[in-house]
Amino acid sequence: MKERLLVILLLVSLGFSCRNSKTKTSEFAFSKTDSIPASEAEKLSPEAIADISKNISSPLEIANLLQILQVPFSQDYLAGMTQNNNQSTDFDKALKLGILGADLGYLNMYEKTGSSLEVLSSIRKIAGEIEVGQFFDFETLKRLSKNKSNLDSLLFLSIDSYNKIDGYLRSNDRGQLSALMIIGVWIEGQYLATQVVKRFPNKMLSDRIGEQKIILNDLLLLISPYCNKNPEVASLCRDMQAIKDKYRDIRITYTPGDPISVEKDGGLTIKQTETSVVTMSEEQLTNIIETTRDIRDRLILNK
Amino acid sequence: MKKTILTLAFLFVMGTLSFGQVNDSFMSNCLANTGDNTKYLKDFRVQLGKAIVPGELRYRANMSLWKNTRYRFTMCNEENSGGQLIITIKDDSHKLVLSSFDKKTGKLYSHIDFECRKSGIYQINYDFINGQQGSGVGFVSMIK
Numbered sequence: 001m002k003e004r005l006l007v008i009l010l011l012v013s014l015g016f017s018c019r020n021s022k023t024k025t026s027e028f029a030f031s032k033t034d035s036i037p038a039s040e041a042e043k044l045s046p047e048a049i050a051d052i053s054k055n056i057s058s059p060l061e062i063a064n065l066l067q068i069l070q071v072p073f074s075q076d077y078l079a080g081m082t083q084n085n086n087q088s089t090d091f092d093k094a095l096k097l098g099i100l101g102a103d104l105g106y107l108n109m110y111e112k113t114g115s116s117l118e119v120l121s122s123i124r125k126i127a128g129e130i131e132v133g134q135f136f137d138f139e140t141l142k143r144l145s146k147n148k149s150n151l152d153s154l155l156f157l158s159i160d161s162y163n164k165i166d167g168y169l170r171s172n173d174r175g176q177l178s179a180l181m182i183i184g185v186w187i188e189g190q191y192l193a194t195q196v197v198k199r200f201p202n203k204m205l206s207d208r209i210g211e212q213k214i215i216l217n218d219l220l221l222l223i224s225p226y227c228n229k230n231p232e233v234a235s236l237c238r239d240m241q242a243i244k245d246k247y248r249d250i251r252i253t254y255t256p257g258d259p260i261s262v263e264k265d266g267g268l269t270i271k272q273t274e275t276s277v278v279t280m281s282e283e284q285l286t287n288i289i290e291t292t293r294d295i296r297d298r299l300i301l302n303k
Numbered sequence: 304m305k306k307t308i309l310t311l312a313f314l315f316v317m318g319t320l321s322f323g324q325v326n327d328s329f330m331s332n333c334l335a336n337t338g339d340n341t342k343y344l345k346d347f348r349v350q351l352g353k354a355i356v357p358g359e360l361r362y363r364a365n366m367s368l369w370k371n372t373r374y375r376f377t378m379c380n381e382e383n384s385g386g387q388l389i390i391t392i393k394d395d396s397h398k399l400v401l402s403s404f405d406k407k408t409g410k411l412y413s414h415i416d417f418e419c420r421k422s423g424i425y426q427i428n429y430d431f432i433n434g435q436q437g438s439g440v441g442f443v444s445m446i447k
Binding site (some may be wrong): 028033051054055056058060061064065067068109133151152153156159204207208211215218252254259267268269270271272273274275276291296 | 334344364365369381394416424
């Protein structure tokens with residue numbers, strides 16, 4: 001009897017361990033500390049910072065998702081032109097440069113070339129004011145904007161210009177402006193996604209919003225070294241922390257699986273079977289939508 | 304003396320200009336090869352000397368890839384490169400997700416499509432085959 005019991009126990013435990021290994025899930029979590037100490041961020045090498053700034057989600061990917069979901073274009077989501085606002089400080093200018101960059105990406109993806117020319121001229125004005133105008137080839141960008149067949153070249157040249165500005169600012173002790181520009185790009189992309197999901201609720205889009213939790217720490221790492229150096233940046237740091245707080249209880253779990261390779265017409269396609277799953281309540285999403293809107297609107301109105 | 308300086312200056316300017324042009328046309332040719340059904344997203348410019356001991360791919364960068372997005376990774380190398388540019392991608396637990404070079408068969412792919420189902424930060428690695436020297440570009444596009 002004892003022997004039989006032992007065999008049963010052994011089989012049961014084996015069964016559990018096999019099942020666990022197949023369906024073992026893991027979870028993405030923020031580090032335990034609430035905020036990132038500036039000293040930790042300051043330790044980052046220039047290469048690590050460059051890597052982070054390149055790694056931040058592109059608004060083009062949000063715009064691409066909107067197109068896949070057949071969400072109609074709307075001018076309502078755009079920040080508006082610079083003549084209506086007054087960017088008085090370098091802080092405002094760098095942030096607005098990022099915000100307009102995201103808007104330009106959205107317009108380009110939807111091939112709204114008329115409006116993208118207006119945004120381009122605002123970008124030109126602000127870029128000149130913070131002495132990075134030389135990295136934009138406005139004439140070529142303008143020509144490409146008018147010719148819809150060159151969308152890829154237009155996207156390439158626009159992003160390349162922003163990358164050059166980013167590199168130039170960081171290597172000339174103006175890393176603060178580079179960080180602000182990148183945060184501007186991200187906030188505008190986040191604003192676009194959250195405003196669209198409010199009008200057109202969709203699981204894929206709300207998941208993408210929830211998944212931004214993955215890169216929030218990196219964004220905070222970029223701005224952390226400057227949080228105590230300027231009241232405007234300090235306020236932005238608090239805003240970013242407020243967004244992070246709204247993400248704290250959103251769960252991102254991973255289900256394992258091995259990639260599948262498919263060879264077709266001489267090309268190779270890899271289909272991932274490992275998946276990420278976002279668990280986010282309606283209330284959590286609403287909080288993120290509202291917090292993002294409040295911060296972004298305040299930033300573009302310089303309040 | 305003046306003539307020599309002028310000639311040297313002229314040669315320098317022409318050299319710089321022609322290098323710029325070659326580089327630009329290389330980039331635009333590669334961009335054109337990413338396919339009609341794609342949209343440009345990012346590029347990685349890779350320039351490496353010959354590896355002392357070939358092993359792990361030497362150029363490393365991180366990139367966030369998002370669920371429900373189909374990416375295309377296209378590799379191009381300049382003519383003077385010792386070998387073809389290859390890519391591997393690893394996830395945050397360093398598990399290999401894809402490689403454009405099949406070590407078993409020796410097959411190389413100039414582009415590779417990836418259907419992402421797990422959002423996260425991935426490690427993108429590039430090198431020239433067998434640790435050769437070379438310069439090239441890796442384009443990342445979204446498939447429409």
